[in-house]
Amino acid sequence: MDIVGGPARLFERAAVWLRERKVLLPGVSTLTRLVSEVRAGANERLYAVLVDAAGPALIRDLEGLLRVEDGSRLTEWERLRTGPSRVSVPELLRQLDRLARLRTLGAGTIDVETVPAGRMNALARYGLAGKASALQGLSGQRRGATLLCAVRALTTEVADDNHRCGPGQWTNFIQTLGVSVEGVDLVPEFVDEARGRYPGVAFRVGCLDMLEVPDRSVAGILAWYSVIHTPPDEIDCALTEFARCIAPYGSLLLGFFEGHVIEAFPHAVTPRLLMAGR
Ligand SMILES: C[S@@+](CC[C@H](N)C(=O)[O-])C[C@H]1O[C@@H](n2cnc3c(N)ncnc32)[C@H](O)[C@@H]1O
Known part of the structure; x- marks a missing residue:
């Protein structure tokens, strides 16, 4: 079958073909529901694989980032995900502390080779865009998986920034x-x-x-x-x-x-x- 036009065109043509042969088709809303159920199931499996790979101790540490720190109005998450504001000695030292803290968490060393990079990047993007309160609102496994991907991406990003901090x-x-x-x-x-x-x-x-x-x-x-x-x-x-x-x-x-x-x-x-x- 000619599939020029992508999956939507293919789907349309398949529906025409089935209708011509008087095959009973489920309504669009049924299909939408089925697809979203399958997608939700796949996401839950992804979260479970990631949380499992991280292990309970790391997940606990990552979740701890979302708590407001003693003597501060901010969570550690807000502090860690905020990049440098200007070039100054205190700011450079803060960046090095930030990198050391991210490395101590150890999210970057977890073996997640079986998980497609695109899905981890999507979770990381979502996590890094979110304030602590938004992440707190996620379900348990989704929150753990999102934090894991976000902290991994952040560790690489901050390390790159620090290694590239020589440019003048x-x-x-x-x-x-x-x-x-x-x-x-x-x-x-x-x-x-x-x-x-x-x-x-x-x-x-x-x-x-x-x-x-x-x-x-x-x-x-x-x-x-x-x-x-x-x-x-x-x-x-x-x-x-x-x-x-x-x-x-x-x-x-x-x-x-x-x-x-x-x-x-x-x-x-x-x-x-x-x-x-x-
Ligand atoms: C952590 S960065 C610090 C850069 C810069 N001093 C700053 O604070 O923005 C370390 C830099 O030292 C450079 N470097 C490391 N060993 C060096 C060497 N033996 N001679 C010259 N540069 C070196 C690296 O290429 C890198 O750009």
Whole structure:
């Protein structure tokens, strides 16, 4: 049968064919009801698979995000789903805390390979658009599944934002203070992106442990969370290079994590390490 015109056309032609042969057809409302029952059943199965994969402890933690926090009018969900408002040190730190919290929840590590990505994305979109009160109104399994997908998507999104946070906002900020500045990054794509965003600011590809500037020639270095990808046994090279480049009485501002556990980032540009906790 020619199916040009998609499922609606196919359905119409099938109905004509059945009518011509005097086959009794259910009314449209009956069909609508049947289809919505089948869809509701498929959705319930999807929610059950996701909630099962997450396990009760994670679901409990995710549901906990919807409760209003002590001493606040906001739920943790509202805090986590709200992105950065401006470029500032406190805001950057908040983003790193946000990422650490999302990773601690662990929704991103749940094995849900059997669930089609499109259905998870749809649930994530719905969840991320919803305030805590809207999510609280969902039925139990649907709420758990929606939170799982939303938090997974949010973890990836915030991680990407943080890894892409090299494209120049600090270099640009420092230049707006009237300081002559150059942004250096190991990743050519980040440098290209920075140049695209801030055409009037100097950026180049380079490595922290070989900055290619004369000895004692810079007034200061801001290495804001850029040494966090350097393995501990190689950090000396970067610090020695900073010491070589900075003029006497110059400044060094380092952003980094501190803690007792060293944990690799789940992505690669250069060997990246995260000191869990701060
Ligand atoms: C977490 S981001 C921080 C970016 C920026 N300092 C900021 O705060 O927006 C880490 C950046 O450091 C860069 N990076 C990591 N190791 C580097 C190295 N050895 N030399 C130069 N850049 C490096 C990465 O490519 C990434 O853009």
